[in-house]
Amino acid sequence: MAAFFEPKYLFTIVLLGTIVWITQATRKYATSTVDYWVGGRSFGWLMNGSAIAGDYLSAATFLGLAGLTFGLGYDGLFYTFCFSIGLTLLSLFVAGPLRRFGAFTVPDFLGQRFHSPRARLVAVVVVLSISGFYAAPQLLGAASILKMFFGTSYQFGIIFTAVVMVFYVGVGGMKGTTINQALEIWIRFLAFIVMVLMAIYFGMNYGKVLELITQWAGPIPNTAQFAKDAKDIVFEGAKYEYTGAMFKNLSGTLSMVIGLAFGTIGLPHILLRFYTNPSAKDARYSALFAIGVASTFFILALYLGTVGRYVFLDGAQNGTLSPETMKAMATGGINMIVPALAEALGGKWLLGFVIAGAFAAIFSNLSGLFIASSGALGHDLYTHFINPNSSDTQRVWAGKVSVLICGVIYGILGLLVEKASIGHLVGLAFNVAASTFAPIFILGIWWRGMTEKGAIAGLLAGLLSSLLLIFFPEIMPKALQFKIPGVFTVPLGFLAVYIVSLLDGQVPSDVNEFMKKVHAKELAS
Amino acid sequence: MANGTDNAGAAKVSYKDLAPLESEISEIMKTEFGISFWLSVAYFIFILGVPILNWTAPALMKTRIWGGMSLTWFLTSIMAMVLAFVIAWLHVSIYQKKFGSDIEHPSAGQRKGVSH
Numbered sequence: 001m002a003a004f005f006e007p008k009y010l011f012t013i014v015l016l017g018t019i020v021w022i023t024q025a026t027r028k029y030a031t032s033t034v035d036y037w038v039g040g041r042s043f044g045w046l047m048n049g050s051a052i053a054g055d056y057l058s059a060a061t062f063l064g065l066a067g068l069t070f071g072l073g074y075d076g077l078f079y080t081f082c083f084s085i086g087l088t089l090l091s092l093f094v095a096g097p098l099r100r101f102g103a104f105t106v107p108d109f110l111g112q113r114f115h116s117p118r119a120r121l122v123a124v125v126v127v128l129s130i131s132g133f134y135a136a137p138q139l140l141g142a143a144s145i146l147k148m149f150f151g152t153s154y155q156f157g158i159i160f161t162a163v164v165m166v167f168y169v170g171v172g173g174m175k176g177t178t179i180n181q182a183l184e185i186w187i188r189f190l191a192f193i194v195m196v197l198m199a200i201y202f203g204m205n206y207g208k209v210l211e212l213i214t215q216w217a218g219p220i221p222n223t224a225q226f227a228k229d230a231k232d233i234v235f236e237g238a239k240y241e242y243t244g245a246m247f248k249n250l251s252g253t254l255s256m257v258i259g260l261a262f263g264t265i266g267l268p269h270i271l272l273r274f275y276t277n278p279s280a281k282d283a284r285y286s287a288l289f290a291i292g293v294a295s296t297f298f299i300l301a302l303y304l305g306t307v308g309r310y311v312f313l314d315g316a317q318n319g320t321l322s323p324e325t326m327k328a329m330a331t332g333g334i335n336m337i338v339p340a341l342a343e344a345l346g347g348k349w350l351l352g353f354v355i356a357g358a359f360a361a362i363f364s365n366l367s368g369l370f371i372a373s374s375g376a377l378g379h380d381l382y383t384h385f386i387n388p389n390s391s392d393t394q395r396v397w398a399g400k401v402s403v404l405i406c407g408v409i410y411g412i413l414g415l416l417v418e419k420a421s422i423g424h425l426v427g428l429a430f431n432v433a434a435s436t437f438a439p440i441f442i443l444g445i446w447w448r449g450m451t452e453k454g455a456i457a458g459l460l461a462g463l464l465s466s467l468l469l470i471f472f473p474e475i476m477p478k479a480l481q482f483k484i485p486g487v488f489t490v491p492l493g494f495l496a497v498y499i500v501s502l503l504d505g506q507v508p509s510d511v512n513e514f515m516k517k518v519h520a521k522e523l524a525s
Numbered sequence: 526m527a528n529g530t531d532n533a534g535a536a537k538v539s540y541k542d543l544a545p546l547e548s549e550i551s552e553i554m555k556t557e558f559g560i561s562f563w564l565s566v567a568y569f570i571f572i573l574g575v576p577i578l579n580w581t582a583p584a585l586m587k588t589r590i591w592g593g594m595s596l597t598w599f600l601t602s603i604m605a606m607v608l609a610f611v612i613a614w615l616h617v618s619i620y621q622k623k624f625g626s627d628i629e630h631p632s633a634g635q636r637k638g639v640s641h
Binding site: 074077078080081084085087088089091092093096115205206207208209210211214241242243247249250253254257261281284285287288291292294295296298299302303446448449451501505506507508509510511512515516519520521 | 535536537538539540541543544546547549550553554557558561564565568572573575576577579580581583586587592593594595597598601602603605606607609610612613614616617620621624625
């Protein structure tokens with residue numbers, strides 16, 4: 001029983017209790033389709049901007065980016081740099097017009113732009129693919145964190161997280177999900193702010209930190225006990241501060257930039273957040289606010305990753321780190337760096353807060369994925385194909401049942417990917433999104449000549465080429481085998497839409513009205 | 526099979542025979558796209574410039590500039606994040622300046638329950 005008074009239990013229980021309270025308090029707002037799917041389109045830029053940031057900054061960013069910087073140095077920074085681009089491109093080309101379009105889901109865009117059930121159906125398949133590839137590693141991360149900090153089994157972690165998500169999204173709908181997401185991003189942000197202030201308080205400015213790291217060359221004392229060959233781990237500071245650890249050539253680096261930058265434009269759980277604002281102006285400011293939060297978050301994460309490396313080297317040299325922290329930093333993997341640094345800087349209380357922050361990251365990101373994929377099932381499949389004459393109440397219930405179905409499917413996927421690489425699966429989700437929905441939304445919003453056949457061709461070309469080049473990279477020459485093959489698949493997606501549309505030439509007769517709807521100045525209410 | 530706006534038999538027209546857009550909409554689209562396009566060109570020069578210079582001009586990118594950071598460390602970990610926000614802020618500011626004066630917003634009381 002005394003264990004439950006440990007900070008990690010206290011903070012996690014408070015977080016879960018708050019989620020339950022918010023979900024219960026907002027369930028009365030989840031009774032009509034417009035409330036359930038888009039929160040009554042009532043969220044201003046502050047709330048929606050926070051929720052977009054919460055959706056975007058997953059556990060992989062909260063724990064992983066600092067961990068990558070700790071492990072890889074400059075290439076960890078560069079990986080983060082790639083993630084920082086997409087929201088800005090989204091705000092430039094898509095955010096405002098998408099809100100003017102004002103539907104419920106991502107497939108709605110294709111269904112209504114081309115009056116095409118076929119295009120909607122293909123879009124449903126792509127949404128489910130992207131969300132599945134993204135949700136599985138998030139569940140894997142959740143189960144790993146539960147296992148690491150609370151000693152639960154992998155299977156328990158998957159089932160527990162899926163159950164929390166089904167309750168959170170199924171009961172609260174978009175209203176409850178958005179408020180929870182907004183709260184959760186600020187928990188993570190506060191955790192990072194406290195850690196940064198503690199690091200500054202201990203005098204770890206960038207100059208001092210980088211001086212020790214970059215001048216280090218050779219073994220790290222007292223680390224032999226953690227190494228497989230029983231020799232002290234060797235660290236080369238000169239390599240740490242420049243590219244080469246992860247990115248091996250320029251073409252692979254540029255492919256990663258393209259894949260991750262365009263990926264954000266096509267992520268269904270981010271796109272549909274712009275439907276929840278009351279106006280296009282709010283949508284633009286929501287995107288701007290989310291970019292501000294995310295950019296600051298990235299700067300803090302990269303600083304903390306570098307501080308982590310300094311603490312490890314300095315602590316090993318002077319024997320000031322506890323054996324647990326030494327072990328976590330030497331062998332715990334990238335996800336252990338932020339928690340280990342939190343414990344080194346602020347003891348068990350800061351560690352407990354960071355663990356709650358990690359759960360907040362998982363829940364907010366996963367809930368967005370649940371909303372997006374359950375929308376594809378409950379709104380696009382049920383309302384448009386299975387029961388077109390359904391009542392509003394039936395449609396809301398279809399949404400809730402879809403959340404349950406997603407929970408079961410994602411739970412099974414989570415159980416299947418225990419040994420998979422989180423980075424590989426997330427990269428796959430980004431690459432598919434970049435090669436499918438990014439061309440569709442950019443060309444669909446700005447080019448009247450796009451046709452239904454062009455849209456379907458673009459979705460299929462982007463999806464299939466991404467799967468092929470990620471799962472079977474050996475079909476390409478060695479020099480062109482990339483982890484994120486966006487440099488090939490993104491242009492292919494754009495070209496497929498463009499060329500097939502030109503060959504087809506048959507556009508919807510009301511395309512001018514569509515363009516007027518998404519681009520005309522907003523009218524007074 | 527499908528309802529509402531998903532009408533598989535909806536009329537189509539050849540792109541060549543499509544009536545031109547209303548001049549006001551066409552002008553808005555051209556201006557809005559122009560703002561986004563040129564801001565993204567400026568942004569991509571930076572985004573692609575960093576990795577290209579990393580691989581082609583390592584001596585320059587390793588130059589120490591501030592706080593013990595090399596030029597590339599500063600550009601990648603701080604400047605890139607600031608620029609992501611500045612580009613988006615410029616876009617919103619220019620758009621609002623050009624088109625925002627005609628836009629009125631629903632009051633807080635009217636927001637709830639807005640549906641399209």
